[in-house]
Amino acid sequence: MPEFFKVVRIEEAQALLRSSFPSPRIEEVELGEALGRVLATDVVSRENIPSFPRSTVDGYAVRAQDTFGSSESMPGFLTYKGEILMGAEPDIAVETGECAWIPTGGMLPPGADAAVMVEYTERLGDDTVLINRPVGPGENVVRVGEDVRQGEVVCRGGHWLRPQDLGVLASLGIVRVSVFCREGVGIISSGDEILPIEEVPGPGQVRDVNSYSLKGAVLEAGGRPQLYGIIPDDAGRLREVLGKALHDNRLVLLSGGSSVGYRDLSLEILMSLPGAELLFHGIAARPGKPTMAVRVDDRLVVGLPGHPVACYMMFLLLCRPLLGAPDPVKVRAVMKSAVASQAGRDDYLRVSLRDESEGLVAAPVYGKSGLIKIMARADGYVHIPYEKQGIKAGEPVVVTLF
Numbered sequence: 001m002p003e004f005f006k007v008v009r010i011e012e013a014q015a016l017l018r019s020s021f022p023s024p025r026i027e028e029v030e031l032g033e034a035l036g037r038v039l040a041t042d043v044v045s046r047e048n049i050p051s052f053p054r055s056t057v058d059g060y061a062v063r064a065q066d067t068f069g070s071s072e073s074m075p076g077f078l079t080y081k082g083e084i085l086m087g088a089e090p091d092i093a094v095e096t097g098e099c100a101w102i103p104t105g106g107m108l109p110p111g112a113d114a115a116v117m118v119e120y121t122e123r124l125g126d127d128t129v130l131i132n133r134p135v136g137p138g139e140n141v142v143r144v145g146e147d148v149r150q151g152e153v154v155c156r157g158g159h160w161l162r163p164q165d166l167g168v169l170a171s172l173g174i175v176r177v178s179v180f181c182r183e184g185v186g187i188i189s190s191g192d193e194i195l196p197i198e199e200v201p202g203p204g205q206v207r208d209v210n211s212y213s214l215k216g217a218v219l220e221a222g223g224r225p226q227l228y229g230i231i232p233d234d235a236g237r238l239r240e241v242l243g244k245a246l247h248d249n250r251l252v253l254l255s256g257g258s259s260v261g262y263r264d265l266s267l268e269i270l271m272s273l274p275g276a277e278l279l280f281h282g283i284a285a286r287p288g289k290p291t292m293a294v295r296v297d298d299r300l301v302v303g304l305p306g307h308p309v310a311c312y313m314m315f316l317l318l319c320r321p322l323l324g325a326p327d328p329v330k331v332r333a334v335m336k337s338a339v340a341s342q343a344g345r346d347d348y349l350r351v352s353l354r355d356e357s358e359g360l361v362a363a364p365v366y367g368k369s370g371l372i373k374i375m376a377r378a379d380g381y382v383h384i385p386y387e388k389q390g391i392k393a394g395e396p397v398v399v400t401l402f
């Protein structure tokens with residue numbers, strides 16, 4: 001029988017993993033391929049966007065003060081100077097009492113400081129434009145650098161690139177971006193009772209949940225999952241597959257067999273690998289107490305609990321940050337009902353969120369960590385810290401979204 005757990009605090013486990021795992025490598029990718037990647041460095045704009053003052057409407061470029069006091073009953077009269085062409089520098093200037101036709105997005109001519117929408121104007125012959133409504137200086141115009149200023153940080157390192165970020169970077173002519181490499185992550189499920197999902201379980205057997213939830217979680221965190229299948233409780237087979245997974249990946253996730261039962265072989269096998277060093281076995285957390293981590297030279301194996309909820313939660317808390325994934329989104333809510341918890345342990349309570357009249361309300365999704373659908377029902381989790389004993393009904397909480 002292996003030794004029972006010597007639990008560590010979750011912060012200690014996180015720090016041990018961080019210091020044992022190198023920072024994600026960095027690569028350059030084409031902007032068009034960068035969706036969903038995590039930026040490795042800040043992107044600073046080298047230019048002003050727009051680089052010239054632009055009209056935001058179809059109408060007339062004017063000097064705003066020439067329009068003051070204009071109305072439908074007392075329109076202002078301006079002299080028409082000509083047309084600004086789209087995509088070209090104006091070859092006319094607007095002096096006092098003058099105006100020029102300008103299309104939406106056209107460059108404001110020298111002298112003009114605003115644009116009047118065409119619907120508030122009337123053309124009188126070739127030379128005159130009536131103005132029926134005044135505009136203020138800068139109205140209907142985007143100033144130089146109003147969108148992005150030269151020297152401004154447009155996207156921070158650690159930021160997940162979304163479609164709109166690609167648009168901003170495109171506007172700056174950024175063709176390639178530095179992103180964190182997709183880290184290869186080996187995934188192994190272990191246990192005599194675990195079956196491939198295509199098969200029909202017999203008595204005592206269950207289908208492999210963890211390979212799928214972990215694969216999804218690794219992908220979502222920006223990693224490159226590599227599945228090594230289901231390994232029975234057989235020391236020789238497990239050693240062989242672990243060796244292969246560690247050869248191919250710097251991080252290997254092994255679910256099941258991390259507890260202290262007689263068939264929980266994982267720790268013994270891992271410690272028998274050359275260069276193995278135990279980082280921890282056991283965390284003062286619920287779920288996830290029987291989690292362990294072993295460093296094998298410059299590589300890491302995290303032994304995740306077999307129970308699917310514990311397995312997934314511990315991946316999020318311990319492994320996701322190693323892949324360079326940005327911090328998850330957090331929202332404030334109030335707790336719907338009182339929740340008990342034990343001091344001396346960090347609890348991660350799954351909750352569902354509802355938007356009610358008093359704001360977001362978090363309701364606990366109860367159930368043992370062997371129950372699979374709990375994760376699918378929950379929108380996120382509430383962390384009940386080590387020192388705290390429970391949460392009162394109506395107490396404000398922070399929900400980390402899945």
Ligand SMILES: Nc1nc2c(c(=O)[nH]1)N[C@H]1C(S)=C(S)[C@@H](COP(=O)(O)OP(=O)(O)OC[C@H]3O[C@@H](n4cnc5c(N)ncnc54)[C@H](O)[C@@H]3O)O[C@H]1N2
Pocket residue numbers: 189190191193194206207208209210211255256257258259260261264287288289290304305306307308310369370
């Ligand atoms: N004496 C103690 N027993 C247990 C403790 C403890 O502290 N003392 N902790 C319990 C907790 S908490 C958990 S979580 C489990 C973790 O056990 P293992 O990591 O050793 O995992 P197994 O025993 O192999 O499996 C546990 C459970 O999960 C099911 N499982 C495993 N892998 C999968 C998979 N890929 N897909 C679906 N289900 C899976 C497995 O069939 C078991 O039901 O230990 C408790 N025991």
Ligand code: MOO
Pocket residue numbers: 285286287288289290305307309310368369370
């Ligand atoms: O890791 Mo276990 O969840 O606490 O069932």
